[in-house]
Amino acid sequence: xxxxxxxxxxxxxxxxxxxxxxxxxxxxxxxxxxxxxxxxxxxxxxxxxxxxxxxxxxxxxxxxxxxxxxxxxxxxxxxxxxxxxxxxxxxxxxxxxxxxxxxxxxxxxxxxxxxxxxxxxxxxxxxxxxxxxxxxxxxxxxxxxxxxxxxxxxxxxxxxxxxxxxxxxxxxxxxxxxxxxxxxxxxxxxxxxxxxxxxxxxxxxxxxxxxxxxxxxxxxxxxxxxxxxxxxxxxxxxxxxxxxxxxxxxxxxxxxxxxxxxxxxxxxxxxxxxxxxxxxxxxxxxxxxxxxxxxxxxxxxxxxxxxxxxxxxxxxxxxxxxxxxxxxxxxxxxxxxxxxxxx
Numbered sequence: 607x608x609x610x611x612x613x614x615x616x617x618x619x620x621x622x623x624x625x626x627x628x629x630x631x632x633x634x635x636x637x638x639x640x641x642x643x644x645x646x647x648x649x650x651x652x653x654x655x656x657x658x659x660x661x662x663x664x665x666x667x668x669x670x671x672x673x674x675x676x677x678x679x680x681x682x683x684x685x686x687x688x689x690x691x692x693x694x695x696x697x698x699x700x701x702x703x704x705x706x707x708x709x710x711x712x713x714x715x716x717x718x719x720x721x722x723x724x725x726x727x728x729x730x731x732x733x734x735x736x737x738x739x740x741x742x743x744x745x746x747x748x749x750x751x752x753x754x755x756x757x758x759x760x761x762x763x764x765x766x767x768x769x770x771x772x773x774x775x776x777x778x779x780x781x782x783x784x785x786x787x788x789x790x791x792x793x794x795x796x797x798x799x800x801x802x803x804x805x806x807x808x809x810x811x812x813x814x815x816x817x818x819x820x821x822x823x824x825x826x827x828x829x830x831x832x833x834x835x836x837x838x839x840x841x842x843x844x845x846x847x848x849x850x851x852x853x854x855x856x857x858x859x860x861x862x863x864x865x866x867x868x869x870x871x872x873x874x875x876x877x878x879x880x881x882x883x884x885x886x887x888x889x890x891x892x893x894x895x896x897x898x899x900x901x902x903x904x905x906x907x908x909x910x911x912x913x914x915x916x917x918x919x920x921x922x923x924x925x926x927x928x929x930x931x932x933x934x935x936x937x938x939x940x941x942x943x944x945x946x947x948x949x
Contacts, residue, residue: 916940
């Protein structure tokens, strides 16, 4: 069979700092658009790739993490949505749309197919939403808010990185649950989106706040019941001071610490004792048995116009390194996605 060019984003080597575009390079190799007989694999054309903060940890040579590091000299791996071109697996056929782990390249041979899920086309739902709203970020918001935070109607909820892939949905789920919701973000444009498009009750730009403790006291004079933490660092420290007794903190991510090899410690942990706060880290993969319930809830509310979702779409595989690096300086507005090929 004739070989075709396959553009790839190659990982160059491990780092102990914030990611830079130069940590990746674009290369072109040749690929046969065929799944080898007896391999059980599928050959896919990648349509959308997801840029996610957790991928930063895979740029460090740490074998004890919940997901293995990238392999230097090989394509970056991440979540994406793809179309099956050829299959040696009875569970998949050419033309199927699948979401799951794939390579940052135009064509990928996927051998570990057990974690892929098939996508059914729905004219009311953009296909790219299957790596965002209906994918890992959306399900992370659902599992973290409902299963970790155990919300009650009327509670006061704070969400950091609130305009990002996870935070924007957490805030909307909290509003649908009858909570009062405040979000923090890194620009006035994002604050405007939170209040005027995503339905948050209040929002603030943390870059305009010389004292985060004072900002949270202004927004939550009675204290915070639930803090959905996406950033860690100084924001977590300030939130600890403003939690109510028996408050809950879901630790989803710590994007503020991704740039530091020697991160600063948290000073206010004793409030966990005095206020009897529950603080719990989680992975969405621990709750996959709830995924069908999540889909029903989110799709129904989206189609009714009760949930909206903001994407930041970059065009072309060449834009992937820049799009990924931008996550760590707050460049993206909404879920960062790279369109590799047309649907």
